[in-house]
Structure formats: structure tokens, C-alpha cells
Amino acid sequence: MIRNIFGPGKLSALITIGLILFCYSCTPGSCYDETEAKIKASFFMSDNSANEAPDSVTIFGINTDSLLYNKSTGIRQALLPLDPSTESCTFVIRINGINDTVTFQYNPYTHFLSKECGYTYYYDLGQPVTTGNIINRITITKNIITTQSEENIRIYY
């Protein structure tokens, strides 16, 4: 009777569509998104307020044994990961061979990304403190540090 009404082709199609959708709905996904929130720090020249890369940039965290950037060139924006186990961390930022330390204070909080990517930490950033050897000032453009690619601070040197 069903076949008489819908025809064998349509009935088969309806069943097949159902099975395909059923299989698809059970397929586990993979995480392709950015899962770590980092400070996006843009470098600006103090003289003309232009977003220009320093000749050389070296960055590493205090009490760590690896470099984030090592005499890197062409860096107009640096990515700085924060330590979610504490509420502050300090980086050494060497611009054109001159060292400064920059301390970030922040409030980490849990953020849900997706079922595939799980949970991560976002941060509510306070005003950074710098030793001011080559860095003149740091301004905050967006204090919530997320996985989105939007500028958080500007480093004027």
C-alpha cells in the first residue's frame, strides 16, 4: 500500500535519507578552532603612532625556559599566552636589543567553546605594568582576552 502511494523510488529515498541523517547525527566531530586565548599585542611606534614591526623582537616568560619569539622580524602583533593557574604573569620583551619586563594582571575564567573543543580559559585583563626602558606605554584596546583574533593591547616603543 505504501509503495502504491509513494512509489518504490520515493519510499526508498525517504528511508535512505533517514538512514543517512541518522548516521550523520552520530558522527563525532573534531576540533578545528583556536582553543587558547592569548593577548594580541600590537607594536606601535611612539613617534608617529604607526603600527610598525620592530627590527627584532624576543619574548619569553619569567621562570620559563623557552622563548615565544627569538629575534623575530616583521612582528607587528605578538601573541602572549597567559598562565591560568595564577592571576599574573610576567614577560621579558626585548625590542631592538633593549629589555623590558611587562607584568599582566588578570582574572581567568572558564569559557565553553564547543563540544568538540571543550572548555578553555578566558581572561579579564587589568592594566599591564612595564619597566619602561624601550616601551613608553601600553594601552588596552580590549580587556577581555578570548580566542578571537582581535587586538587587546598596544605596545608603544
Add this chain to the structure above:
Amino acid sequence: MAVNATAQENYSVADTVEVPLQISFGFDITGPVLYFTDKDILNTEGYFSYDLDEKKAVYAGAGYTSYKYSQYNYSYHNKGTFFKAGINFNLLEPSISQGKYRAGIGLLYGISRFTWEVDSFRHENYWGSITSSVPQQTDWGHYIEISPGFRAEIFRNISLGWSLSLRKLLFTSAPGDYKPAHFPGYGTTGKNISFGIQYFITINFTHKKIKAIVKEKPVSTSEEGSGTSGIPGSVRTLW
């Protein structure tokens, strides 16, 4: 099925079909079947449907879900109940559906009450690794659902069918950025739309029979061999 034909020479034919309006009770067979393959996910769901006319039915469904999920960086579980209600539209012509076949779409509003917990999650970055957990909490979830589907009677008063579920989250009472990865009734969060599919077995009882007028059919004239249009307003056209 009773068919009455009214013909007027050189004009049109208007047919009526007797359509049984039904009360239906259905339950999802997908959840229990999946539970045998994955003991971490139990979803049970049932529904009640009451035909208002040949095209519309009031729908009310409820269910219970227990869900556990873990992957490389977190493990999560929840459990709770959900309720959803709305209108189902049958898009088949009455002459085809005959009270036995349905292909249509449901527009539903869902509410879920659930407890959930992130048992552990691990975060690794430049500074090292941190593992933490978030304690259990109880929340509400509200969503709307669009559910196109198909159903056919396989035995007298027994139907089989499937429906897609496209759900849009409206609100959860979970605070701030700390949201549930999944909750009963809605499914996986974190994307704009949650998607699901279910297979139902349904028991149907006829509560009333009505006559519905089907699409007018042009009567061909023998000489010209072409159809003629019907009298305007003479019949209620359903399709």
C-alpha cells in the same frame, strides 16, 4: 475512504475524502537502541499528538536524558528532563494521507531542566598544564525546534516514522561563559543549530472523522480535448 463527486458539465469536479482525525502516542526507538551500543548516552522520549483538522495537530512531548562525554581534554555529564509542545503540520493531501501517512513539519518550543557537571578539564599552554573541574549545578534551557518528518502506518493503528530536529537555543540559566556542552532535549550546544534525528513508533486512535475537500479537477471536454477551469469560489482548494 468515501469519495463524493460533484460534477458540473464543462466546469469542474470537487471531491471530498473522509479523513480520520487521530490521537497518537509515540515513543522514540533511537535512544534505547543507541544505549545498547553506548551506555554513556540514554535518551528516552515520548509524545502525544491530537489532530485538530486534516493539516494541523497539537503536539506535546517529554523525555529524560542521561549523558556522559569525554575526550582528550575534558569529561562532562548531565541528566534531566525536557518538555516540548507546539503544532505539527501535515503537508500531504488528504487524499494521499488518508490518516495513514504524514509528511510535514513541526514547530515546537522546548524547556529542559537538568543538572550538569564538568568532571575535569585540562588546559595546556606555554606556562604548563592545569587540570580543574567545575562542580555540579542545575539549570534551565529554552529552545525552539523545527522538525520535518515522515510517518507511515505499517499495521492497523501502528505507525513508523522519523523526524529531523533542528533546534535553536534561546536561553540557558547557566552563568556567564560557563555553559553546558550538552543538555537534555536540546543536544549539543556551542553551535548555532543543534541537529538530531529520531525514529518513532506511534499508536494511533481515531477520535473523529471529517470530510475534506480535495483539489478541484478540471473536466475534459470530449471535442476539444482540453481541460476547463473551475467556477471561482465553488470549492475550497486545499492544495
